[in-house]
Amino acid sequence: MPLNQEAMALQSGLRSVMDARRWVATACRAIGREDLLEAAEMGTAELVANALIHARPPIHVRMRGTREHPRVEVFDGSHQPPAPNLRMTEDDELLSTIGRGLGLVAMCATAWGAEIQRTGKVVWFEPAAQIAEQPEVEGDLFEPDAIESRRMVTEGQRVVLLELPTQIYADFQRHYQELRRELRLLALAHGDAYPLATSLSSAFRAFDDDLSRAQGMADLDIALEDGDEQVDVELLVTTTTASNSARMIDMLELADAFCRSERLLSLATPAEQKAFQRWFLGEFVRQAAGELPESWSARPRNSAVPRFAPGRP
Known part of the structure; x- marks a missing residue:
């Protein structure tokens, strides 16, 4: 642990x-x-x-x-x-x-x-x-993540997140950003000793780039500020978001195993956050494959991790 x-x-x-x-x-x-x-x-x-x-x-x-x-x-x-x-x-x-x-x-x-x-x-x-x-x-x-000018998506994949639990999402974001920073610093100072940290950092960056360009994230920010317990969010994301989300599901599992095997001094992932990140990321994958949105409350408790496949036209 x-x-x-x-x-x-x-x-x-x-x-x-x-x-x-x-x-x-x-x-x-x-x-x-x-x-x-x-x-x-x-x-x-x-x-x-x-x-x-x-x-x-x-x-x-x-x-x-x-x-x-x-x-x-x-x-x-x-x-x-x-x-x-x-x-x-x-x-x-x-x-x-x-x-x-x-x-x-x-x-x-x-x-x-x-x-x-x-x-x-x-x-x-x-x-x-x-x-x-x-x-x-x-x-x-002063090597924070580079701030780049990114254009918002105008064409892409529509994704609907139903009954998204805002507090669990906020906890996930805090944990994810802390994990991302930890891996980035390990890769920066000891890339040779921790090559997996470098690969994980690259995957996290690609996913962050996708979400930063998505239309509709502002509605989620407003719900967080207003203290809403849950919110339905409709996003327009890039065509690479589904594949990057599928990769992130695997990368977060690897990151958790990495944290435990290397005995990091932080960053244990609670079970609820693991369930949330599988649902959250999985919705990008599922809906890109043509499946209907599935709410957080209605998700199968023991469903398999979704794999990316190109959506139907």
Whole structure:
């Protein structure tokens, strides 16, 4: 089973630096990586101090990745990028062990980076077994998913989602985006060690591109904002959505098996979400094959996973 590590919320004040150091030390011991303690504590203290001084709440720290490659992430509520200072001078060595910028983090890391998210930013690093004398590891700064101008679909496949449960859909989206990000970072930092993560990331990207161009998704967003329990949604999607959805059904099963076999520190998929994603993605496949819409409540509980076949004219 994945080793879920709950994030730790931090309060304003330098006491939070010590709290974060203790938390990350406990997390390292929990996964049997005492060899990373020194670098994990020092890098975490630096990131938390920078967030307290330069960013704004909420601030929290969490551990993700795998036992082999654990990753510490510090989130804050600011979209302001940190200013990298990777040139450590003799004067820097005279300063406090906190507040010296990402140079110190790079010295503590085998890989590190930062990205802007919708609600703030995340700065992350993978602790090294030994702290370097100089910051030699180049970081991946601000590599969020590329935002491309996409034209909405004007011709394609009509898909109707009946009695879509909005809360389960929202939970699925949160879990899916977290999984997608986790796989992307694993592929970015350790593509050779986790080749499947690269393949999974590619499949997720293709499916995201399809949904971003679909007409009708705004109605689902409105239903979520209004707090509706369920909603009927009619979408117009690209002709590739059915095949990409069928691929996603297989990829999500692979992703779940990957999470368990690699003992990721997060991302266990609840049974209800598994059932929902099979129904949700399966409707794109079924209706492209000429079958009638099937509501969430009326779905067969033990139906086979649908396979893609070209629809009838």
